[in-house]
Amino acid sequence: MTGTVTVPAGFLWGAATAAHQVEGGNVNTTNWADEYHPRATVSEPSGDACDSYHRYPEDIALLAGAGLTAYRFSIEWARIEPEEGVVSHAQLAHYRNMIETCRQLGVEPVVTLHHFSFPRWWRARGGWGAPDSAAVFANYARIASSILTDVTWVITINEPNMMVVNSESTVDTGTGVNAPDEPDPSLARAIAAAHHAATEVLHEQLPGVKVGWTIANQVYQAVPGWEAQRDAWQYWREDFYLEQAREDDFIGVQSYLRTVIGPTEDARGYGPQEWPEGTDRTLTGWEYYPEALGHALRHTWDVTGGVPMMVTENGIAASDDERRIAYTTGALAAMGDAMADGCDVRGYLHWSLLDNYEWGSFAPTFGLIAVDRRTFERTPKPSLVWLGGIARGGALPG
Numbered sequence: 001m002t003g004t005v006t007v008p009a010g011f012l013w014g015a016a017t018a019a020h021q022v023e024g025g026n027v028n029t030t031n032w033a034d035e036y037h038p039r040a041t042v043s044e045p046s047g048d049a050c051d052s053y054h055r056y057p058e059d060i061a062l063l064a065g066a067g068l069t070a071y072r073f074s075i076e077w078a079r080i081e082p083e084e085g086v087v088s089h090a091q092l093a094h095y096r097n098m099i100e101t102c103r104q105l106g107v108e109p110v111v112t113l114h115h116f117s118f119p120r121w122w123r124a125r126g127g128w129g130a131p132d133s134a135a136v137f138a139n140y141a142r143i144a145s146s147i148l149t150d151v152t153w154v155i156t157i158n159e160p161n162m163m164v165v166n167s168e169s170t171v172d173t174g175t176g177v178n179a180p181d182e183p184d185p186s187l188a189r190a191i192a193a194a195h196h197a198a199t200e201v202l203h204e205q206l207p208g209v210k211v212g213w214t215i216a217n218q219v220y221q222a223v224p225g226w227e228a229q230r231d232a233w234q235y236w237r238e239d240f241y242l243e244q245a246r247e248d249d250f251i252g253v254q255s256y257l258r259t260v261i262g263p264t265e266d267a268r269g270y271g272p273q274e275w276p277e278g279t280d281r282t283l284t285g286w287e288y289y290p291e292a293l294g295h296a297l298r299h300t301w302d303v304t305g306g307v308p309m310m311v312t313e314n315g316i317a318a319s320d321d322e323r324r325i326a327y328t329t330g331a332l333a334a335m336g337d338a339m340a341d342g343c344d345v346r347g348y349l350h351w352s353l354l355d356n357y358e359w360g361s362f363a364p365t366f367g368l369i370a371v372d373r374r375t376f377e378r379t380p381k382p383s384l385v386w387l388g389g390i391a392r393g394g395a396l397p398g
């Protein structure tokens with residue numbers, strides 16, 4: 001179905017960031033330790049990032065001024081609990097100030113508790129693999145809940161499915177092997193247990209809160225005849241995590257691309273297909289495929305059995321801002337079609353508000369706002385004004 005769809009009242013229009021990617025000086029994380037390790041494999045470290053730790057009032061004001069109504073950001077566990085069991089009340093106050101800044105500017109805060117970065121002590125005690133990892137994460141959720149009293153939308157964990165497949169360190173191990181070949185179901189179950197434990201704590205502490213997690217949707221498509229292999233590939237990379245959300249208040253849908261599964265020459269005999277020469281790609285090397293968002297929403301809706309959804313990330317790494325607008329136009333049209341066909345979508349949060357640290361490099365620019373790497377001056381791009389206009393009008397491109 002195609003046509004112009006009007007979003008329901010209360011639909012959130014916004015943009016997203018994550019602490020490690022924008023704050024700067026995130027020195028107590030394992031990410032920082034790895035980025036500055038003598039055998040670091042990243043092309044550049046996060047450093048001062050966008051200095052949003054200090055400049056968040058300007059960031060939120062730019063978002064609000066453009067007409068957007070929601071800001072998704074993450075709070076940094078390594079700052080809030082710098083050593084296991086040690087709570088930094090000053091850092092909690094910092095994040096509380098961010099929430100209050102949102103409120104003062106008429107912006108709905110969507111708060112992520114964990115977005116990829118870990119305190120150093122967490123890795124030292126065994127990470128998700130430690131037998132009590134769910135309890136330790138739930139305790140962090142309890143600490144965080146003290147500043148979330150009036151926050152409606154809370155995300156426990158960002159992209160657990162990517163965390164499991166990308167669980168290698170960014171330090172060269174010297175073995176030539178860093179990435180796990182297969183997602184580890186025991187790791188997936190441990191992270192799911194942490195999500196459920198944290199959700200329970202948040203519901204106990206914050207009546208009325210809506211809790212969910214966000215899943216990176218890869219839009220797995222099959223070469224004709226390879227559907228069974230596609231399903232097998234997909235289960236521990238995506239569907240397991242969608243199933244875990246069936247009792248949640250909402251689920252975050254994060255979409256950028258698709259992955260086609262078919263025959264390969266390795267021992268397994270199937271897997272992701274190479275894109276043909278000449279495929280239109282983005283700055284991250286991903287295929288330019290705005291329709292992915294519609295597929296991601298429909299698949300999430302089907303697997304969860306109708307859990308309300310929020311697009312918590314969607315965007316493109318592009319140096320040409322017109323391309324960002326074109327991509328997002330296509331993605332919003334696909335979202336509108338999915339909504340017209342019955343998908344319950346509560347918001348669209350673009351990735352990202354700022355040109356930020358893309359886990360190893362600042363080169364793939366996803367932002368609606370450019371950031372000078374030395375002065376940190378913010379320069380809104382036309383796409384920010386454009387998306388704000390869509391938000392004000394409330395109608396999706398058809």
Ligand code: IFM
Binds near residue numbers: 018021159254351
């Ligand atoms: O930058 C990341 C983000 O941290 C998680 N989702 C995908 C984005 C783009 O790669």
